[in-house]
Amino acid sequence: MHPQDPTPAVPDVHDLRNVHDVTTAERGSFCVARCACGWAGPARRSRDRARTDAAAHITAPPPDGD
Numbered sequence: 001m002h003p004q005d006p007t008p009a010v011p012d013v014h015d016l017r018n019v020h021d022v023t024t025a026e027r028g029s030f031c032v033a034r035c036a037c038g039w040a041g042p043a044r045r046s047r048d049r050a051r052t053d054a055a056a057h058i059t060a061p062p063p064d065g066d
């Protein structure tokens with residue numbers, strides 16, 4: 001056994017309801033909204049539009065296909 005276990009002491013308390021964590025990322029002259037669940041919005045020319053996509057995704061996330 002290794003004395004330094006890489007496993008964090010904090011228990012994994014991922015709440016499925018909070019899995020949708022959307023951020024916006026710049027892609028050249030475009031902005032794309034991406035979510036922790038793997039969802040990504042369309043490339044937008046304005047960050048505002050990407051934020052709107054993100055808000056819409058959080059409000060009505062796609063059904064879990066898994």
Ligand SMILES: [Zn+2]
Nearest residue numbers: 020035037039
């Ligand atoms: Zn999501």
